[in-house]
Each structure stands twice: as C-alpha cells, then as structure tokens.
Amino acid sequence: MTTxxxxxPEASVAPSPEAxxxxxxxxHVSRWYGNVVAINDISLSLGAGVTGLLGPNGAGxxxxxxxxxxxxxxxxxxxxxxxxxxxxxxEIYRRVGLVPEREAVHSFLSGREFVAMNARLQGLPDPDExxxxxxxxxxxxxxxxxxxxxxxxxxxxxxxxxAALVHDPPILLLxxxxxxxxxxxxxxxxxxxxxxxxxxxxILFSSHILEEVERLADSxxxxxxxxxAASGNxxxxxxxxxxxxxxxxxxxxxxxxxxxxLVEDSAVFGIDLAAGRLSVSxxxxxxxxxxxxxxxxxxxxxxxxxxxxxxxxxxxxxxxVRR
Amino acid sequence: MSxxxxxxxxxxxxxxxxxxxxxLLLLAGLPVIVGVLSRIGGGRLDAAPILDGxxxxxxxxxxxxxxxxxxxxxxxxxxxAVYILLKPIPRWQVVVAKVAVAGLLSAGLVVGSCLLTxxxxxxxxxxxxxxxxxxxxxxGIAAFAYTALFxxxxxxxGRALIFGLIYTLIWxxxxxxxxxATKTISIREATLGLASALAPSGSEIPTGLxxxxxxxxxxxxxxxxxxxxxxxxxxFEVRGTE
Numbered sequence: 001m002t003t004x005x006x007x008x009p010e011a012s013v014a015p016s017p018e019a020x021x022x023x024x025x026x027x028h029v030s031r032w033y034g035n036v037v038a039i040n041d042i043s044l045s046l047g048a049g050v051t052g053l054l055g056p057n058g059a060g061x062x063x064x065x066x067x068x069x070x071x072x073x074x075x076x077x078x079x080x081x082x083x084x085x086x087x088x089x090x091e092i093y094r095r096v097g098l099v100p101e102r103e104a105v106h107s108f109l110s111g112r113e114f115v116a117m118n119a120r121l122q123g124l125p126d127p128d129e130x131x132x133x134x135x136x137x138x139x140x141x142x143x144x145x146x147x148x149x150x151x152x153x154x155x156x157x158x159x160x161x162x163a164a165l166v167h168d169p170p171i172l173l174l175x176x177x178x179x180x181x182x183x184x185x186x187x188x189x190x191x192x193x194x195x196x197x198x199x200x201x202x203i204l205f206s207s208h209i210l211e212e213v214e215r216l217a218d219s220x221x222x223x224x225x226x227x228x229a230a231s232g233n234x235x236x237x238x239x240x241x242x243x244x245x246x247x248x249x250x251x252x253x254x255x256x257x258x259x260x261x262l263v264e265d266s267a268v269f270g271i272d273l274a275a276g277r278l279s280v281s282x283x284x285x286x287x288x289x290x291x292x293x294x295x296x297x298x299x300x301x302x303x304x305x306x307x308x309x310x311x312x313x314x315x316x317x318x319x320x321v322r323r
Numbered sequence: 324m325s326x327x328x329x330x331x332x333x334x335x336x337x338x339x340x341x342x343x344x345x346x347l348l349l350l351a352g353l354p355v356i357v358g359v360l361s362r363i364g365g366g367r368l369d370a371a372p373i374l375d376g377x378x379x380x381x382x383x384x385x386x387x388x389x390x391x392x393x394x395x396x397x398x399x400x401x402x403x404a405v406y407i408l409l410k411p412i413p414r415w416q417v418v419v420a421k422v423a424v425a426g427l428l429s430a431g432l433v434v435g436s437c438l439l440t441x442x443x444x445x446x447x448x449x450x451x452x453x454x455x456x457x458x459x460x461x462x463g464i465a466a467f468a469y470t471a472l473f474x475x476x477x478x479x480x481g482r483a484l485i486f487g488l489i490y491t492l493i494w495x496x497x498x499x500x501x502x503x504a505t506k507t508i509s510i511r512e513a514t515l516g517l518a519s520a521l522a523p524s525g526s527e528i529p530t531g532l533x534x535x536x537x538x539x540x541x542x543x544x545x546x547x548x549x550x551x552x553x554x555x556x557x558x559f560e561v562r563g564t565e
Contacts, residue, residue, distance in 0.1 A: 093410050163406060
C-alpha cells in the first residue's frame with residue numbers, strides 16, 4: 001500500500017464522439033458458442049474509476065472481458081471501446097491493457113525481459129526504462145531477473161499486471177486478478193488499482209468473491225448466467241442482496257413456542273416446523289437478526305443455533321436475476 | 324522493426340527449449356549415423372539413397388513439423404499468445420517473424436544433417452559433393468515451405484501435429500506410391516525435383532517434379548501458409564472461454 005506510482009501521468013479518457021456514454025459501452029451485446037448462450041443481451045456503459053464484475057464461475061465474466069479486449073467477437077449487438085469495435089482492431093491495444101486469467105506466461109524469460117518484451121511490442125521509445133518503472137509499481141524489482149517460471153502464483157499475477165500496465169493505458173481490464181494472491185499482495189494490488197483509478201483510468205476487474213469487490217470497486221456489475229443481473233453503486237446492490245427474503249434454520253430449547261412468538265412479527269412471513277427443526281423466512285435480514293434474540297429472551301427460550309440456509313453467492317445471484 | 328525482432332527473439336528462445344533441441348539433434352543425427360555405418364560396412368560410395376530416404380523423407384518434414392507447430396501453436400495452446408496478439412501490431416508481422424525463425428531453425432538443422440551425411444556417405448568427389456550440395460540447398464528451401472504449412476495448420480486447428488503427420492506419412496508417403504496425381508501437390512516431390520535439378524546429371528536422386536513446377540509449388544505453399552495463418556490470426560478468438 002505504500003509504494004508510490006512514479007511516472008503514471010494522468011490518463012486521458014476523454015470519450016471519442018462515437019462513444020458518448022463512456023470509454024466502454026455495450027448495447028444489446030450477446031455472445032453464443034453454437035447453441036450455448038454465454039452472454040445474453042447485455043447493455044452497459046463504464047466510466048472512469050474501478051468497476052467490479054461480480055458473478056459465480058461460468059457466469060460469463062471472462063467472455064465479457066474477452067469481448068472488450070477484442071479476443072472474442074460479439075455474436076450480436078454493439079460493443080465499443082474508446083469509440084472502436086475492438087475485435088480485429090489491433091490499434092486499440094495502445095490504450096487498453098488486459099490481465100488474462102490464465103497463468104501461463106513466457107516462463108523462460110525473466111520478469112524484466114517479459115515486461116520489456118511487452119514494452120517493445122507496444123513500440124515504446126525506451127522499453128527497458130518502462131519495464132523497470134512498471135516492475136517497481138507492482139513491487140517486483142527484487143525478483144525481476146529471475147525466470148518467470150520460478151515465480152509464485154502471486155508474483156506471476158503481478159508480472160502479468162506489469163505487462164498490461166507497461167504502456168500506461170487509460171483502460172485496464174483484469175480477469176480474476178486476485179487469484180492466488182496472499183492477503184498482503186491483495187492489499188498491495190487493491191492500493192495500486194485504486195491509485196490508478198484516481199488518475200482517471202477506467203478499470204474493470206472480475207471476481208467471484210464479494211468481499212474483494214466490496215473493498216475495491218466504486219460500482220459493480222453483477223453477471224449471472226450470461227445476463228446483467230444488477231449494476232450500479234455498490235451500496236445499493238449490497239442492500240438488494242441483503243434485503244432479499246432470507247431463510248434461517250433455528251435450534252432452541254423450545255422450537256414450537258419460539259415459532260408461535262415469531263409468527264406474530266411482521267418481519268417474519270413464513271414458519272416451518274417440519275422434520276423437527278424450525279425454519280423461518282424473513283423479508284428483512286437486519287430486522288430479523290435483531291428480532292430473534294429479543295423474542296427468545298422475552299420468552300425465556302435458549303437459542304442454540306441460527307443458520308442462514310441460502311447464503312451461497314450462487315443463490316444471491318439467482319435472486320437478483322429473478323427480481 | 325523492433326516488434327518484428329522482438330517476436331523473432333522470443334520465438335527463437337521458446338523453440339530452443341532443451342528437450343526439443345536434444346530430440347531434434349538426435350533425429351538429424353540419424354542419417355549421419357547411417358552414413359557412417361554404411362562406410363564402415365564397406366558399402367558403395369553413394370549418399371543419394373540416404374539423402375533421399377532419410378533426410379528428405381524423414382528429417383526434413385519432421386523437423387519442420389516440430390518447429391512449425393511449436394512456433395505459434397504452443398503459444399496459442401497455453402495462452403501466452405495473448406501477450407503478443409494484444410499489441411498494436413498487424414498480425415501478419417507476427418506470422419512472418421515466426422515462419423522466418425522456425426524456417427531458419429528447420430533449414431539449419433536439415434542442411435547440416437544433409438551436408439554431414441552426404442560427405443560421410445558420398446565422399447568428397449566432385450559429383451558426390453555436387454549431389455550433396457544440391458540436396459542441401461533444396462531441403463533448405465523446402466524447410467521454409469513445410470514450416471509455413473505446419474504453422475498455418477497450427478493457426479487453424481489445435482491438432483496441427485496430427486494434420487502434419489497425416490500429410491507427411493499418408494499423403495506424401497503412402498498415397499504418392501498409389502495415386503500418381505498426389506505427387507503434383509507434394510512438398511517432398513518438389514524438394515526432390517529441385518534437388519535433382521541442382522545436382523550434377525547422373526546422380527541417383529529421384530527426379531520428382533520438374534524444376535519450375537517445384538519452385539512454383541514451394542513458393543505457393545510458403546506464401547499461402549503465411550497468408551492463411553495471417554488471416555486466421557487477424558480474426559483470432561480465444562479458445563475455450565468458460
């Protein structure tokens with residue numbers, strides 16, 4: 001978190017006239033593979049700042065990022081990055097960097113050589129200087145002269161970020177950048193991406209871990225089963241996610257009496273006592289977690305356990321899509 | 324041309340991995356060993372059967388197959404190709420750099436094997452040397468055509484190695500003996516045609532295609548391979564996303 005970002009000047013992200021809605025815009029974009037729909041009619045617009053692309057594995061996050069990076073052609077719809085359709089437009093890569101999810105890099109090169117290779121292919125005037133500067137940004141100078149093949153997962157992830165950053169692009173796309181990183185490296189990466197966003201860059205990163213997105217993103221896109229399930233400010237979406245109907249299983253010293261008391265409260269809309277356990281549905285997560293201990297205490301019932309039954313991210317996403 | 328030389332350098336270092344280099348040196352050494360053995364055994368002083376049977380039929384296509392499919396195909400397979408493709412470089416430049424490097428490596432190895440084999444098995448007589456140099460030059464040129472063909476195959480399919488083996492063993496090997504017509508589109512026949520035209524008359528190199536046909540075919544395969552690979556890469560899409 002303490003590494004400064006020398007040499008990263010303010011990035012210019014002024015949208016070109018063709019893309020008045022932001023540096024990245026999608027209009028009714030779909031992508032299918034044969035009969036399988038990977039992305040289903042997504043429209044969105046991204047501006048400067050950090051956006052988190054959240055969704056379970058297989059939701060279509062990589063497909064979406066690959067289309068933005070020009071590595072996949074949209075099957076339908078219009079996708080513009082800085083005013084141009086990225087597929088078959090190599091010129092776009094002067095202003096776009098992608099950190100792919102796949103770990104493989106040219107393992108026989110040293111970190112310095114690998115990043116310098118990317119700088120040369122970008123046609124930078126001083127590729128070695130650019131490589132050294134970028135390796136400093138990702139805190140890899142100490143290991144810069146070792147072959148990338150000997151790097152740990154987290155170091156590989158950082159050398160990939162360095163390769164994507166070496167030409168100082170105004171748009172940075174990262175596919176699961178935190179995979180394989182330890183907590184310290186995560187913090188470092190979060191700090192780095194925040195600083196780069198503060199300089200006016202458009203940064204989009206994918207993740208299937210809610211907490212990562214929460215800590216880094218200004219706004220989020222939730223993708224589930226190829227659809228855009230939700231988008232916008234993180235707090236709003238967090239509220240949507242927590243305010244949905246929740247079901248809990250409760251174990252107590254007297255389930256039947258507890259059930260009778262709970263059903264009187266408006267925050268509870270369903271009670272099930274089947275199979276010897278008490279299952280409660282509530283429309284308001286926060287209210288219910290305050291209500292339950294109070295009612296138990298007033299009725300002198302001991303609570304042994306309270307478990308949310310559908311807290312998997314999967315079910316959260318499914319709910320957002322159905323909404 | 325900094326991008327071109329960068330791609331060439333990285334490709335060269337990738338292709339010269341230790342296992343692959345040892346394997347191919349062993350392969351290229353086979354005809355040399357056979358040449359030495361034939362001399363020790365007191366056989367006739369003639370390199371042509373070994374040059375034809377082993378260098379042109381075996382070492383040349385297999386070397387080009389290994390280098391040609393690895394130069395681009397292995398990067399596409401393991402995903403490292405994106406670091407080269409996601410750059411503001413026309414994709415044909417990537418293909419030309421890779422064909423140049425893989426072709427030079429194949430040609431170097433095959434020509435070396437050819438010269439050593441020819442001199443050891445055929446001796447230093449003017450006719451024998453003429454034959455050796457003729458075959459060496461022809462295989463050196465043909466190496467680029469084979470490489471371009473196999474590199475294009477690796478840009479089209481993930482199973483370029485199988486395609487290359489089928490082309491070499493079935494099309495050029497088995498079918499050439501059964502269906503005469505297949506010989507007109509056979510890099511091997513073109514190589515032999517060029518070699519026999521370059522060698523002094525009376526050499527025992529099979530005649531293959533006539534020289535102008537041979538040069539035409541090699542040229543078409545080289546340019547066509549670069550073209551097909553460039554078109555495929557220009558419209559590149561990542562394989563197997565999610």
